[in-house]
Amino acid sequence: MKAKKEITIYDIAKKLKYSPSTISRALNDHTSISKKTIRAIKKTAKEMGYHPNSLAASLRNNRSKTLGIMISRINRPFISSLISGIEEHARKSGYNVIISQSNDKYENEVVNAQTLYNSRISGLIVSLSMETRKVDHLKQFMDQGIPIVFVDRVPDELNIHKVIIDNYAAGYKATQHLIEQGCSRIAHFAGAQHRNVYRERKKGYIDALKDYNIPVDNDLIIRFKSLSFEEGEKATRKLLDLPGPPDGIFSANDTTAVSAILHAKKRGVKIPEELAVIGFNDDPIASIVEPGLSTITHPAIKMGQICAQRILQHAREDQDHAVSEITVLPTELLIRDSSNRKGI
Structure with a gap:
């Protein structure tokens, strides 16, 4: 026999065209809800077969x-x-x-x-x-x-x-550092742009380039799915194969920055003389890799x-x-x- 669907505050809210939070407050006799509305909501809840969530009630009473x-x-x-x-x-x-x-x-x-x-x-x-x-x-x-x-x-x-x-300030700071070290073609390993952290780091990178009158080259911005080691290696290979490869990389995490260093070294690219690299987070791997990885600390x-x-x-x-x-x-x-x- 198929189990009967449990009635929730969302079902009551949909029927009465109130927000779920209003339904929840009314069922708990909150003073912000009028007595008339409370009576109407409780009446509908009873008719629909709603049973209060005792677990949620215990949470409100600080039992957990x-x-x-x-x-x-x-x-x-x-x-x-x-x-x-x-x-x-x-x-x-x-x-x-x-x-x-x-x-x-x-x-x-x-x-x-x-x-x-x-x-x-x-x-x-x-x-x-x-x-x-x-x-x-x-x-x-x-x-x-x-x-x-x-x-x-x-x-x-x-x-x-x-x-x-402040991911924007951090992205700007990392890019500015590479510029001050003499880099003029700086690539960026960017994370998913619907995530605030990676969007803001990229924005800081772009604004730093603009403030120093360095053109933003979309070929040097690599968008990653998960910022994994394998993705970093693949991206570095792609960048170094360009007619005009980058002389700096700002990575949105340390993992892909380390993979960039290791792949570049395999190709005979000198770090940092020919390719300067900076990561993000100061993971333990940043101080183990050779040369040690410059990075942004994350508290x-x-x-x-x-x-x-x-x-x-x-x-x-x-x-x-x-x-x-x-x-x-x-x-x-x-x-x-x-x-x-x-x-x-």
Whole structure:
């Protein structure tokens, strides 16, 4: 026998043409909703066979002391440091964490969101997958008043708490450094442009070129799907085969920057004399590769700590989850031998 479909606040909202958040507030007798509207919504909910989500109610009553973390790939140094910062602050405050990774797949992220919603979390910290373009799967948290903080890879369309770095300034700074080292044909390894971090890094790169009167050559801008080592090697091969190859590369991450160095060395290209390279994140591999990779530091642990602080502040004070607070942290240029032509 086929199970009967469970009625949700979305079904009630659709029938009454109210927003899901209005339905949720009315069902919980929120003072912002008129008594007349509350009575009408509750009457319709009863008629439709709606049963309240006791799990969500327990979250609102702070019975759960667990934070959910949704990230792309746990094996990336930036992400592991981010998680470390979150967990450190959460545990000091008596909270545990549940971690889920999407492997940069949107479908995985949707499943992970539902699993975390069903796991009694009292707050959610999210760094979006590379594929994610819409965040409808996270609305159930907001509708139930479960606080969300987005970190690093954040959605543009939501007016909500975010913890980010100044990716534009970082991209500009990295490109400016290569220009000051004498580079005039600078390539850029760009990540998916619907992701805020890679779009802003590319914008900083382009504006730095323009400010120094260097033409923007689209042949030198390589767009990546996942910024993997293999993609970096393939892109470097393509660039070095050009009639006018680049004399500098700014990569949106360290992985592809390292692959560029290794492939260029195989081709007999001198680093940094003939090709200066700078990456992004300061992953451990940046200091192991020879020559050492110049990079932009990414304050991952600090970002994680701030995320946990914001979530716990919301949970304790029962703040409106729609309030927007954007925390922007600075980055630093870390110069190593891969770009250091002038011996700074």
